[in-house]
Amino acid sequence: MQKKRIIGTTNGILVIGAALLLAQTTSWLTGTGDQKFDKLAGIQPGLGTVMIEYAKRFGNVYYAAQAGNWGMAAYQLKEAVEIQEVAETTRPARKALLQGFESNALVPLANDIVKQNLDGFKRDFSTMVTMCNGCHAATGFSYIVYKLPDRPKVPAKLDTGQKFTTQELQTILADLVGGTPAPAITSGGIVNGASFALAPAPVAPGSIISIFGTNLAASTAQASAVPLPTQLAGITVKVNGTPIPLFFVSPGQINAQLPFEAPPGRATAVVTSSAGDSRSETFNVASSAIGIFPFPSSNRAIALNQDGSVNGPENPEGRGRVIVVFLTGQGPVTPPVPTGRAAPLDTLSPAALPGAATIGGSTAPVMFLGLTPGFVGLAQANIQIPSDITPGAQVAMSITVGGQAGNTTTISVK
Numbered sequence: 001m002q003k004k005r006i007i008g009t010t011n012g013i014l015v016i017g018a019a020l021l022l023a024q025t026t027s028w029l030t031g032t033g034d035q036k037f038d039k040l041a042g043i044q045p046g047l048g049t050v051m052i053e054y055a056k057r058f059g060n061v062y063y064a065a066q067a068g069n070w071g072m073a074a075y076q077l078k079e080a081v082e083i084q085e086v087a088e089t090t091r092p093a094r095k096a097l098l099q100g101f102e103s104n105a106l107v108p109l110a111n112d113i114v115k116q117n118l119d120g121f122k123r124d125f126s127t128m129v130t131m132c133n134g135c136h137a138a139t140g141f142s143y144i145v146y147k148l149p150d151r152p153k154v155p156a157k158l159d160t161g162q163k164f165t166t167q168e169l170q171t172i173l174a175d176l177v178g179g180t181p182a183p184a185i186t187s188g189g190i191v192n193g194a195s196f197a198l199a200p201a202p203v204a205p206g207s208i209i210s211i212f213g214t215n216l217a218a219s220t221a222q223a224s225a226v227p228l229p230t231q232l233a234g235i236t237v238k239v240n241g242t243p244i245p246l247f248f249v250s251p252g253q254i255n256a257q258l259p260f261e262a263p264p265g266r267a268t269a270v271v272t273s274s275a276g277d278s279r280s281e282t283f284n285v286a287s288s289a290i291g292i293f294p295f296p297s298s299n300r301a302i303a304l305n306q307d308g309s310v311n312g313p314e315n316p317e318g319r320g321r322v323i324v325v326f327l328t329g330q331g332p333v334t335p336p337v338p339t340g341r342a343a344p345l346d347t348l349s350p351a352a353l354p355g356a357a358t359i360g361g362s363t364a365p366v367m368f369l370g371l372t373p374g375f376v377g378l379a380q381a382n383i384q385i386p387s388d389i390t391p392g393a394q395v396a397m398s399i400t401v402g403g404q405a406g407n408t409t410t411i412s413v414k
């Protein structure tokens with residue numbers, strides 16, 4: 001019965017509602033569902049009561065944003081919208097105006113908060129105040145002119161020094177900025193696209209990399225032509241600020257080519273979708289960092305026998321013969337191939353760094369190491385199987401380039 005008290009003191013119409021309540025005691029809430037609703041709505045506080053708290057919240061939004069406490073700004077805005085939604089329900093006559101105000105004034109403000117853009121926020125806040133007063137004029141209250149209080153009234157510390165991610169702010173303001181959260185790269189989630197070797201394992205310039213995360217893309221899409229695009233299904237990935245070629249995007253994984261131009265050392269990546277930027281993720285780049293492509297959920301190398309058929313336990317290759325093993329991360333090639341473009345079909349581009357291999361524990365001659373013609377970022381090693389090894393369905397094979405060993409895989413030898 002707390003509502004009754006608020007009613008009696010604020011609004012003539014509601015005093016009548018309260019009197020009715022007293023006179024009829026138990027019998028007042030009768031009729032159809034709609035009639036009951038109308039009666040209940042009639043005893044709710046009017047816009048005036050709602051507006052007092054509403055207006056207070058906006059002062060809090062402003063000062064929280066100014067103090068860089070974007071979490072508090074988001075929270076205060078969310079609370080203001082909740083009060084507004086109460087008003088939309090209990091004052092259906094004002095609903096359309098309030099909803100228009102929400103999409104024209106509050107959504108831009110919410111986006112500024114999510115982007116932590118103070119300049120944009122101040123601009124949109126002042127536009128909003130114009131719209132607040134515009135609605136007062138439109139509803140016959142032109143003498144109610146909102147003024148930002150000189151000081152914050154929020155009974156909480158504003159300068160907490162806390163940092164906020166786009167995603168955190170987006171979650172608080174999901175009702176205003178829509179349900180699509182910004183992309184997030186998993187910590188350590190930038191890896192060699194063949195071996196998936198965990199960070200801090202480096203990746204090499206020119207190689208195929210995989211980026212793991214959440215909300216990276218809204219849907220799944222694959223590049224359909226070369227040179228590879230730097231935007232796919234609205235997604236871009238920037239490494240050290242430059243967009244990189246994309247093979248594939250999906251909510252949880254992106255496959256891309258690390259540009260040949262990426263210098264060895266620490267690098268940063270940011271994934272951008274229509275929902276915003278991910279936090280920048282740091283990863284290591286080394287001049288070579290090979291990964292051999294395995295079959296899914298196995299360490300069996302994807303390799304071709306000398307006759308071009310796929311190597312496997314059912315189709316082993318003989319000792320002394322040459323297999324082709326697919327990998328990425330060999331580093332620089334001569335002549336160079338531009339980033340995003342397929343290796344030419346008429347000119348081979350061997351690796352600039354020396355390669356070596358062992359199969360079954362014995363040194364195996366590398367006949368060719370370089371880019372696979374017609375593909376982007378894909379390389380191959382043509383390796384002769386030593387004749388002195390023990391055959392088997394799973395014979396260990398490792399390849400090093402520039403002294404760096406890749407993942408250990410197996411091939412089948414007869």
Ligand code: HEC
Binds near residue numbers: 046101144
């Ligand atoms: C849908 C139109 C509408 C919008 C939008 C609107 N108001 Fe109001 N506001 C009103 C009406 C109508 C009243 C008069 C209350 C009543 O119905 O008795 C009011 C009253 C007020 C009051 C006086 C409350 C009191 O009783 O002391 C303040 C302060 C106020 N509004 C601030 C704001 C602020 C700040 C905004 C923008 C963030 C805003 N209003 C947006 C319609 C609106």
